[in-house]
Amino acid sequence: MPDYDFDAIVIGSGISGGWAAKELCEKGLKVLMLDRGRMVEHKKDYTTEFKGPWQLPYRGTLPPGEVARDYFLAKWGGAANTDRNHFYNNDRLNPFDYAGSTPFRWVRPNQVGGKSLIWGRVSLRWSQIDFDANRKDGHGVPWPIGYDELAPWYSYVEKFAGIAGGREGLAQLPDGEFQPPHAMNVAEIWVKERLEQALPDRKLIHTRCANMTEDKPEQGRTRCQKRNQCARGCSFGAYFSTQSSTLPAARKTGNLTLLSDKVVTALDYDPATKRITGVRTIDANTMEAKAYTSRIVFLCASAMASVQILLNSRLPGSDRSFANSSGSLGCYIMDHAMRTFFWGTVPAGELDQYVEYGRRPTGVYIPKFRNLNGQDADTDFVRGYGMQGGASRHAVDPDGFGASMKEGLRKYGPWTIEFNVFAECLPYKDNTLSLHPSKTDRFGMPLIVFDVGFRENEARMMVDAARQGEIMMRAAGLVDVGSRQDEHVPGDAIHEMGGACMGDDPGASVVNRWSQAHDAANLFVTDGSHMSSTNCVNPSLTFMALTARAADHAVQLAKEHVI
Amino acid sequence: MPMPDRRDLLAGAGLFFGASLSPPLARALAAADNQGGFTASHAVFNDAQRALVTAISDRILPATDTPGAVAAGVPAFIEMMQADWYSPGDRMDFLAGLAALDDFALKEDGKLFAALAVEQQDKVLTTAMHGMMPGLASGFFNHCRQLVMLGYYTSEIGCKQERVYLPVPGRYDGAYPYAQVGRIFAS
Numbered sequence: 001m002p003d004y005d006f007d008a009i010v011i012g013s014g015i016s017g018g019w020a021a022k023e024l025c026e027k028g029l030k031v032l033m034l035d036r037g038r039m040v041e042h043k044k045d046y047t048t049e050f051k052g053p054w055q056l057p058y059r060g061t062l063p064p065g066e067v068a069r070d071y072f073l074a075k076w077g078g079a080a081n082t083d084r085n086h087f088y089n090n091d092r093l094n095p096f097d098y099a100g101s102t103p104f105r106w107v108r109p110n111q112v113g114g115k116s117l118i119w120g121r122v123s124l125r126w127s128q129i130d131f132d133a134n135r136k137d138g139h140g141v142p143w144p145i146g147y148d149e150l151a152p153w154y155s156y157v158e159k160f161a162g163i164a165g166g167r168e169g170l171a172q173l174p175d176g177e178f179q180p181p182h183a184m185n186v187a188e189i190w191v192k193e194r195l196e197q198a199l200p201d202r203k204l205i206h207t208r209c210a211n212m213t214e215d216k217p218e219q220g221r222t223r224c225q226k227r228n229q230c231a232r233g234c235s236f237g238a239y240f241s242t243q244s245s246t247l248p249a250a251r252k253t254g255n256l257t258l259l260s261d262k263v264v265t266a267l268d269y270d271p272a273t274k275r276i277t278g279v280r281t282i283d284a285n286t287m288e289a290k291a292y293t294s295r296i297v298f299l300c301a302s303a304m305a306s307v308q309i310l311l312n313s314r315l316p317g318s319d320r321s322f323a324n325s326s327g328s329l330g331c332y333i334m335d336h337a338m339r340t341f342f343w344g345t346v347p348a349g350e351l352d353q354y355v356e357y358g359r360r361p362t363g364v365y366i367p368k369f370r371n372l373n374g375q376d377a378d379t380d381f382v383r384g385y386g387m388q389g390g391a392s393r394h395a396v397d398p399d400g401f402g403a404s405m406k407e408g409l410r411k412y413g414p415w416t417i418e419f420n421v422f423a424e425c426l427p428y429k430d431n432t433l434s435l436h437p438s439k440t441d442r443f444g445m446p447l448i449v450f451d452v453g454f455r456e457n458e459a460r461m462m463v464d465a466a467r468q469g470e471i472m473m474r475a476a477g478l479v480d481v482g483s484r485q486d487e488h489v490p491g492d493a494i495h496e497m498g499g500a501c502m503g504d505d506p507g508a509s510v511v512n513r514w515s516q517a518h519d520a521a522n523l524f525v526t527d528g529s530h531m532s533s534t535n536c537v538n539p540s541l542t543f544m545a546l547t548a549r550a551a552d553h554a555v556q557l558a559k560e561h562v563i
Numbered sequence: 564m565p566m567p568d569r570r571d572l573l574a575g576a577g578l579f580f581g582a583s584l585s586p587p588l589a590r591a592l593a594a595a596d597n598q599g600g601f602t603a604s605h606a607v608f609n610d611a612q613r614a615l616v617t618a619i620s621d622r623i624l625p626a627t628d629t630p631g632a633v634a635a636g637v638p639a640f641i642e643m644m645q646a647d648w649y650s651p652g653d654r655m656d657f658l659a660g661l662a663a664l665d666d667f668a669l670k671e672d673g674k675l676f677a678a679l680a681v682e683q684q685d686k687v688l689t690t691a692m693h694g695m696m697p698g699l700a701s702g703f704f705n706h707c708r709q710l711v712m713l714g715y716y717t718s719e720i721g722c723k724q725e726r727v728y729l730p731v732p733g734r735y736d737g738a739y740p741y742a743q744v745g746r747i748f749a750s
Contacts, residue, residue, distance in 0.1 A: 053717035057600025063648040185737025226732040357739035358732030
């Protein structure tokens with residue numbers, strides 16, 4: 001038996017990596033977790049938390065010149081705000097490329113904890129409809145697993161993470177292990193009642209999210225305090241993040257070694273044994289190169305970065321990645337289509353006497369209603385979309401200036417409700433991520449070249465979503481109804497997925513039903529890269545469930561001496 | 564006497580030691596200098612321009628039963644934004660707008676804007692608001708108005724005295740009677 005540095009190495013410390021580290025540590029493995037970003041400790045390093053607007057640089061908005069220089073991509077994820085820009089990648093220092101003229105907005109974090117500190121926290125299960133989709137309509141690699149196999153793992157991660165939501169009994173959006181939901185406001189209840197009465201196949205429900213409504217004293221976490229400043233980090237630990245949840249659990253075992261500022265460039269591979277034999281790193285500060293060895297490797301570097309690492313892990317004497325015997329590595333790159341909005345206003349009436357006290361971290365959700373039972377007669381696309389929104393009131397800007405304007409700005413305008421659509425993006429084999437043949441970054445990594453675009457199905461879905469949105473707003477009795485479709489560029493949703501898809505066929509997919517690489521038995525890829533389709537729901541909860549399941553399987557295989 | 568803050572001390576060290584500043588101190592100084600966005604890193608306005616921006620701020624959001632824009636530090640906020648947030652082109656446009664406003668006041672009323680009685684100041688601003696001021700870019704008034712509003716409603720006075728500030732609400736009520744607050748909650 002070779003002498004390893006660690007039992008397992010986890011590459012990446014975001015939502016997936018944090019779960020992998022927790023599970024493997026708790027099962028008794030000595031684990032090394034690596035992250036390319038800087039260290040951020042829970043509470044201590046949430047430097048903008050508890051600050052009022054007057055205590056934030058530039059009152060909250062970075063100078064446009066600095067955004068254009070350093071955050072021209074990360075701005076699409078919120079990095080133009082001075083309460084959180086320190087949690088984002090500097091785009092100038094971390095370049096990538098596009099093929100042709102199709103842009104890709106790759107929004108990356110820059111710290112231990114990854115995007116778990118800045119995510120939107122919407123936590124929705126997939127249904128059997130979604131696992132069936134690729135097989136049924138013939139797009140992408142058929143999913144080798146179904147809902148029943150993942151359901152217990154959804155339950156497992158939900159109980160630990162703390163998900164607030166309501167039980168609805170919807171086939172397309174299975175219920176989970178929920179804490180009580182974050183309450184709807186009076187306007188959302190008003191819209192829900194009228195919408196569901198007018199259009200019984202539409203539901204307006206509480207958004208299910210990883211912001212707790214009950215304490216978890218066993219984890220030292222306190223329920224949401226309704227600040228809605230999650231992206232600054234939360235010392236209450238009210239929302240699930242690596243820092244608040246999985247990292248403390250992993251550390252508690254005494255089995256975790258965590259190294260920040262370690263850029264993984266490649267995996268060493270032995271073609272004879274078909275195993276990963278080492279993980280190559282470069283220190284982001286000292287540029288020192290160092291390789292670590294382990295029996296098991298979990299690759300959770302974020303979807304696009306994991307594919308980049310795999311592509312850069314070449315067979316000896318070859319340009320070809322060890323993980324690409326299928327020829328599908330780097331194919332089927334996806335991201336949810338978004339930036340279609342619709343809205344309406346509650347007519348003047350009794351609701352005008354109410355306002356919101358406190359700031360919820362979430363809102364309401366209209367689950368997928370298109371093509372649920374085969375193809376709807378009136379759709380010209382396959383699959384569907386969900387809608388995230390919420391109702392609120394804001395001060396209305398009166399005309400003029402002076403004392404009358406100041407007095408006018410003390411009054412709230414009407415209740416308005418607005419939604420943003422998230423639509424499924426089909427897996428297209430020729431939506432690809434490849435490595436640049438000559439350009440490299442400051443660590444010597446070949447640059448990613450994106451060649452990814454949305455197509456007819458996504459465009460048709462968004463047209464339908466805007467139309468259906470307006471129909472629903474009017475049916476609910478709202479006035480001043482409207483919709484808007486902004487340009488949507490892949491990457492915008494920060495739900496990038498694919499590139500190392502899961503499938504039973506080693507000739508068509510990169511990992512098997514256990515998230516285990518077909519080409520390397522001791523390698524597990526459990527982040528967004530191994531998703532074979534996107535569904536239309538926010539993906540992180542599914543990454544958590546798949547990661548916990550894969551960790552359990554990996555340890556079982558190790559015990560049986562299979563790996 | 565107020566305590567000098569760390570930034571002032573470090574800046575003093577930088578002046579005193581110059582190029583011979585020890586590397587750790589130099590790094591600390593650089594870090595403190597990167598903490599922009601609170602006070603202007605250099606003066607943008609001369610005294611007349613500063614007086615003009617102060618007078619405009621006061622008329623757009625005057626003191627009423629709560630303090631106004633001047634008490635809330637809006638003029639200094641605007642100078643910081645001009646110095647460190649605006650692009651040079653946008654800054655030139657803003658300064659040109661200020662000059663046009665003072666030219667108009669001088670021509671119509673024989674005094675610089677800041678020296679006029681408040682009724683005359685309001686008349687000048689109303690002319691600007693309606694886009695009737697020769698030589699003034701059409702968007703200038705609205706631009707000024709938005710800057711003053713941004714500075715005021717994000718200031719400590721704006722959040723805590725003019726609005727109702729709940730840093731840690733602790734609970735959410737989606738049907739809270741407006742009559743119980745009578746104001747806007749600061750976010």
